[in-house]
């Protein structure tokens with residue numbers, strides 16, 4: 210049985226249909242990529258899955274349970290964690306404290322939470338930056354902090370929204386390694402990414418959406434050859450692909 | 451001696467000194483001033499649980515002071531129930547009211563919560579001023595309630611009345627130390643982390659498993675409960691309460707001012723704020739209460755503007771930094787976090803690594819800049835003041 214099933218989900222903002230009748234599923238231990246031109250509705254789809262928005266129509270099943278419309282904090286406790294495309298660190302808290310907030314989803318004890326947070330930071334190569342404030346971090350580290358906080362909640366499914374945007378090529382390679390390492394630990398990952406080389410290298414399968422609608426699903430090499438996909442990217446948003 | 455130990459010893463020394471102070475300070479007037487100072491530090495600390503940790507701006511906390519004061523006083527006057535018990539009853543009532551105010555408003559963002567707390571305290575004050583009897587309970591409208599003093603020179607623990615200032619001093623000091631220990635424990639706990647993160651970025655906090663609204667309401671309930679205890683203390687200290695003394699925006703604003711100027715969300719902020727600002731209020735009340743009754747709020751407003759411009763996190767932060775330097779001279783720093791330095795450590799931030807309480811919330815919603823908007827110029831001697839008891843109207 211798949212870990213996440215999105216069934217015919219539609220999300221409207223007033224007259225705007227941001228996600229249109231989207232269905233997809235992710236098997237356990239899989240990495241599913243979600244791509245599409247800017248404004249295609251990728252982040253909105255994430256927000257529906259993570260409980261930030263209640264979909265206008267459709268259902269979302271997580272781990273076999275209908276979780277449509279459930280609140281983000283409840284979903285988090287059930288094992289669903291996400292990052293935000295525009296990172297949202299707690300600016301006045303140290304890096305370690307930021308991650309500790311996430312770790313409190315697993316334990317009520319501060320010392321355990323801090324140990325766990327430290328562990329996660331080390332895993333992401335940020336072990337020496339626990340005392341820094343987020344404002345002093347590089348973009349790459351801010352993205353990692355975003356992932357670290359999510360990981361600290363001990364998720365089964367991790368939603369990553371453009372964690373490589375704005376990174377230098379070497380940093381992108383590091384991030385690819387990190388995500389692969391997470392999958393090796395058994396995590397299921399749903400990833401939105403604009404950097405084609407990264408998403409091609411990472412994903413078991415890729416879903417392409419355009420104007421909120423799924424236009425293609427398949428293995429990376431299939432998707433790369435798909436006529437609709439090429440049209441969607443080259444037609445409207447040549448520069449962003 | 452490590453730096454941590456040095457700081458802890460300083461803290462213990464200050465606490466002991468505070469407890470020993472009445473041995474040196476014999477004058478009732480000075481003791482009274484200290485009592486009022488501690489009382490304000492206490493009320494600001496309980497305010498801070500919501501206004502500092504949870505990142506919202508309560509502007510009606512005097513309603514809880516009023517509930518505490520009226521509850522224990524009515525129970526004592528009409529039923530002979532000890533104010534100590536009345537204190538607890540009032541606190542429970544206040545917690546209920548805090549829940550009722552917080553539950554619907556703390557879900558909303560921005561100024562709604564601040565506005566509803568203001569509206570609430572004003573509403574209650576106007577009601578109390580216009581009600582003489584509430585069912586069997588005598589509120590006595592705008593004239594307020596007098597607690598008849600026990601016979602001259604007599605003190606009674608049960609009646610919460612003492613013939614000298616010392617017992618009041620020790621009671622409020624104990625309350626202050628207890629509430630400081632409690633907020634400090636909360637700020638280091640899961641609840642502290644959750645309140646702080648939820649106050650800073652609710653979306654991010656919720657995604658990390660924080661039910662932001664629920665934690666804010668919990669903080670509000672705890673804060674209301676503790677604030678009401680101060681109300682009973684105030685009633686027993688002055689033996690006279692009336693709507694304009696315990697149910698005013700004046701008092702509510704002053705608590706917010708003290709917290710914002712001292713350092714919102716920090717443990718020491720309310721104390722430093724009260725130490726620095728209470729004299730301003732006392733001074734302006736003693737010398738200008740007849741001619742310029744709202745002057746202290748204007749002064750506080752101006753101080754707030756200046757502080758926010760130069761030290762947006764309040765005055766505690768720079769003071770603590772100085773204290774850190776002093777501590778560093780007396781004791782070597784401790785390698786306190788087991789960080790593996792796989793990357794060079796970033797320059798030390800001013801925040802100590804293991805406390806979510808020292809940094810404050812960055813964006814303070816607009817605070818009221820003056821008393822003009824509140825429509826209730828403080829009556830001379832309104833709210834707790836250091837003026838001796840005999841001066842009351």
Ligand SMILES: Nc1ncnc2c1ncn2[C@@H]1O[C@H](COP(=O)(O)OP(=O)(O)O)[C@@H](O)[C@H]1O
Nearest residue numbers: 222225227245246247248249250251252253254
């Ligand atoms: N909260 C919102 N309110 C109104 N419109 C929104 C909201 N969030 C996203 N949208 C709109 O939905 C569309 C899809 O946005 P988004 O999901 O962010 O795209 P993507 O992540 O694929 O770039 C855009 O047209 C965007 O303006």
Ligand SMILES: [Mg+2]
Nearest residue numbers: 251252253294
């Ligand atoms: Mg997006």
